[in-house]
Amino acid sequence: MAGFRRLQGAGGGGALEESLPRLHDLRLLSWDRGDSVLVRPEAMRSVLAAARRRGGVVVVDLPRRIDEAGAEALAQLDVGLLVVPGELRAVAAASRVASLVGMVLPDLRAVVRGPYATGLDDRWVADALRLPLVGELPAEPGLLAAQEDGSPPGASARGPLARFCAAFWERALAGAGDGSVTA
Known part of the structure; x- marks a missing residue:
């Protein structure tokens, strides 16, 4: 989560967006899988606010444990x-x-x-x-090997994860026309 720590001072959505890696036209900010990361709720609020100001869908990947920063993120989803x-x-x-x-x-x-x-x-x-x-x-066959090589999950547009995500967004966006909240 070193990237998140770096972003805590970056209030602008443009600075946030440009600092994140991109996959399939989606900017990624994920949670570190280690337990050593402590993010203040105010920092989480600031980063998510910057992401939302840019418009579009914001996807948040949270850890299993819910601390104050995780609760802040959940409250905004x-x-x-x-x-x-x-x-x-x-x-x-x-x-x-x-x-x-x-x-x-x-x-x-x-x-x-x-x-x-x-x-x-x-x-x-x-x-x-x-x-x-x-x-x-x-x-998804080969997922662990791809991650060890530095490829993010879903990098292959033909893989099960990418197909699942595409189908999910298609259904979610179709539901957006009826006034329902999608994500």
């Missing part, structure tokens, strides 16, 4: 997607996350990632979490 592997232990852990996130974000939905443990499928997982099912995210 319209829709949340909780990605859950199709494994019993993952569903149990996701249930705790969904419970906490649901206190701040009313529109939380499940995306279930295969492969599945015996007896589980995407509908079972969403039902167990008591969340609406957005869809299934199939396993």
